[in-house]
Amino acid sequence: MILGKPVSKLAPPTTLAPAGGAPAPATPSPTTPAPVAPPTSSLQVPPKAPPMSLPPLPPSLNRQKPVANILIVGESGSGKTRSFKDLDWASGTIAFVDTECKGFEWQHLIPDDCYFPCRTYEEVLQVMKHVEANPKFTIGVVDSFTGFNIGSHESCKSKYTGYDIYSQLNSAAVRLLNACKSPRVRWILSAIPEMLTTESTGNTVGVIIKRAAVVGRELEGKVESYFSYAVFLKVVAAAGKKSEHYYVLQTDGKTQAKIPEGVTNEVQIENSMAKLLGIIEKAEAGK
Secondary structure, eight states: TTEEEEEEEEOOOOOOOOSSOOOOOOOOOOOOOOOOOOEEEEEEOOOOOOOOOOOOOOOOOOOOOOOOOOOOOOOOOOOTGGGGGSSSSSSSSSEEESOOOOOOGGGGGGGGGGOOOEHHHHHHHHHHHHHOOOOOSSSEEEEOOHHHHHHHHHHHHOOOTTTTHHHHHHHHHHHHHHHHHHHSSSEEEEEEEEEOOOOBBBTTTOOOOEOOOOOOSSSTTTTGGGGGGEEEEEOOTTTTTTTTEEEEESOOSSSBBOOTTTSOOOOOSSOOOOOOOOOOHHHHHTT
16 A cells, blocks of 8 residues: 555566667576486497307207216136126126126026127127117126127137228227117126336336226227226235135226215225125215
8 A cells, every 4th residue: 555545466577678778688487408318328239149040959869868887807817707796686687798608606696588698799789789778677797898809809800901900899899888888777897907017207117007908009098988987806815815805996096996086985895796886876876
């Protein structure tokens, strides 16, 4: 109220024009700032690679895990064949492939349909195929690699000449050793040893190393590599006492004995295949 008169609603203030009659600049209205674009990176994201195309697996591939196999090495008379006597022959699940055919005192324990006397290396390989295909068999014993190797050598000498003799001989031995690698049958192979004297160098004296014997040079020192277990026979003779026979499970630097790590800490056990299989099966079961 001015001087007692009511005042109408006040008008907004008038912006005065500056001298010279030019209109005053309008007051800018508040505005929202324009969005700022994020900085661009100079790194370029690589495009996604197309899915990898894998080549197909061979149709013949057998992905079953192999059963651990066993090589038994010992001199004649050390107890190789005798150590198989305590296996469960009555079960009818163990095949005995006899490459020596000379008879032994406990052979009557083997059922007739589990005994295979072989007089040629071709028969040995064919019988091993039969055992592999026959579901009743879970263990196969070939006694011995030595008999097989000598027999195949004689056969090759009668059929071939020169280098071909040993080429065919080596081929036959490799076929047998590979046949001992099975996803179903546990193969046990016996062999006699040979002695290798290593060379002396400087202050190091050569040592005698015992390994499985083989005719020809291609497989010298390599037979053990085809097996999970390589066990050597040891005979301890004392005056006036019966000789004691052992399986040596771990090398002392003088044999090529070997067992997988963690199976047992025992260095030697009595020469019993049943006992050795018990140790192996317990380890395989994780007990």
